[in-house]
Amino acid sequence: MQKKWLYFFVIVCSLVGSAWVAWNRVNYVPSDPHTGINMCLFRAATGLPCPSCGTTRSVLDITRLDFADALHTNPVGFIIAFVIIIFPFWVLYDLSANKSTFYHFYITAEATIRKRWVTISLVLLVAANWIWNIYKFTS
Amino acid sequence: MEQQKVDIYIATNAKYFESHLIPQLSDMLLKADDSKFISIQTVNLKDPTTMLIVSLFGGHFGIDRFLIGDTGLGVGKLLTCGGFGIWTIVDWFMIMGRTKELNFINLQRMLF
Numbered sequence: 001m002q003k004k005w006l007y008f009f010v011i012v013c014s015l016v017g018s019a020w021v022a023w024n025r026v027n028y029v030p031s032d033p034h035t036g037i038n039m040c041l042f043r044a045a046t047g048l049p050c051p052s053c054g055t056t057r058s059v060l061d062i063t064r065l066d067f068a069d070a071l072h073t074n075p076v077g078f079i080i081a082f083v084i085i086i087f088p089f090w091v092l093y094d095l096s097a098n099k100s101t102f103y104h105f106y107i108t109a110e111a112t113i114r115k116r117w118v119t120i121s122l123v124l125l126v127a128a129n130w131i132w133n134i135y136k137f138t139s
Numbered sequence: 140m141e142q143q144k145v146d147i148y149i150a151t152n153a154k155y156f157e158s159h160l161i162p163q164l165s166d167m168l169l170k171a172d173d174s175k176f177i178s179i180q181t182v183n184l185k186d187p188t189t190m191l192i193v194s195l196f197g198g199h200f201g202i203d204r205f206l207i208g209d210t211g212l213g214v215g216k217l218l219t220c221g222g223f224g225i226w227t228i229v230d231w232f233m234i235m236g237r238t239k240e241l242n243f244i245n246l247q248r249m250l251f
Contacts, residue, residue: 001209013215020223041224042199050199052220076218110210126217 003103007091010102014088017080021059028060049137051130052076059084072136075129140171148179155184157239164243171250182249184242187235194234198227203234207241 001009029035036057042050058077061070070077090102112118145168149161156164168179185207194203201216221227 001211017219039223040220041227042220044224050220052218055218055220079218106211113210113214 001106003100006103006106007095010087010091014084017084021056021063021084024056024060025063028056030057030060049130049133051126051133053133053137055080074133140168140173140176142169144173144176145169152184155186155239155242157236157243160239160243164246167247167250175250178249179246182242182246184245185238187238190234190238191231194227194230198230198234199224203230207234207238209237209241 024036027035038044039056040050040053042048043053052074054074055076058070058073058075059081061067061073062077062081087102090105094100094102113122145165148168149165153161171179190203190207193206197203198216199221201213201221204210204213204216216222216226216230219226222229
């Protein structure tokens, strides 16, 4: 992926993600599920959650500094919260200082994930999280 | 490389590349050394139609992106419920073009 597209993509996604979290922070009442909007195609189609369902709720818990609940809702929320907060500033730093540190990080991360043992561990983690997610959803 | 070999390669593999890149591909292959013919055959070209099927069924989890080599975007798609479902649908239309583009890039890497 070209650097300019990656940077554009990261900025747009972070803005959309932040706006989504802000909207939910105002409108979503955890005790009343009808106030939330289901954006997951998989859950809409099958009735079962996907591995990352619950991420919005988890990020909302993090904004309330309720880290234990966030972890219980979906640990992916921590990754997304980190990405939304850190990545846009990292990209803006690169753009202002005319550097490519984020781009190099992205290329290195891609190469690392493609290593067989890393891929297998990550797939197992996602699968475990998915099973846990389905368990939480059905119980 | 001889014109005949290039023609055979393009006739067999045209569906793996964007049609507007075929003349450029032909030029590239003609300029390439004859010894590269075998290694060109070994480049792992992904079938755009297969990727479309993968995208229809596994796109929500980013599997299409992982398979064509866009690992970073695959992770992004996986961790965001397929980009709120919107990215999944956008990719149903984009994935064939992206697969062909990456096939071309992979072949280019092999040649230079």
